Amino acid sequence: MLIGELAARTGVTRRALRFYEELGLLTSDRTPAGYRTYGEDTVARVRNIRELLEIGFTVEDVRAFQPYLDRELPERFPFEPRCTDGYAAIGRPRVAELERRIARLTELRDRMVERMPWLAQDDPAR
Numbered sequence: 583m584l585i586g587e588l589a590a591r592t593g594v595t596r597r598a599l600r601f602y603e604e605l606g607l608l609t610s611d612r613t614p615a616g617y618r619t620y621g622e623d624t625v626a627r628v629r630n631i632r633e634l635l636e637i638g639f640t641v642e643d644v645r646a647f648q649p650y651l652d653r654e655l656p657e658r659f660p661f662e663p664r665c666t667d668g669y670a671a672i673g674r675p676r677v678a679e680l681e682r683r684i685a686r687l688t689e690l691r692d693r694m695v696e697r698m699p700w701l702a703q704d705d706p707a708r
Contacts, residue, residue, distance in 0.1 A: 583619065583622070584618065585600075592628040592632070602631060606645070607631055607651070608628070623652060626652065627652055630652075630655050631644050633655060634655075643669075646669040646672050647668070649668075
């Protein structure tokens with residue numbers, strides 16, 4: 583399938599697909615005219631990449647999940663000693679980063695509500 587069809591079937595832009603390819607997350611063949619073509623299995627791979635991005639991993643982090651990208655992602659990723667240089671290694675720092683961001687957003691919300699307490703009410707007109 584051509585890049586436009588892959589984009590339509592996965593809801594991902596052509597630009598994102600080319601970026602994933604630059605990072606080595608996707609591979610394509612070329613037609614004689616130079617157009618990218620992808621196999622049917624690429625649809626699942628792109629969906630898995632998107633799912634990992636949606637739960638908070640970065641595109642760079644997704645590289646650590648290479649063994650899982652071509653099959654259904656597990657409901658829970660097991661911890662295995664052989665994963666310590668893969669997804670287990672990037673998981674802890676990513677969770678720590680999310681916790682820092684949550685703490686910062688909570689602080690900002692609290693400061694805002696402190697200055698405008700009526701924002702915390704369901705009906706500020708009361």
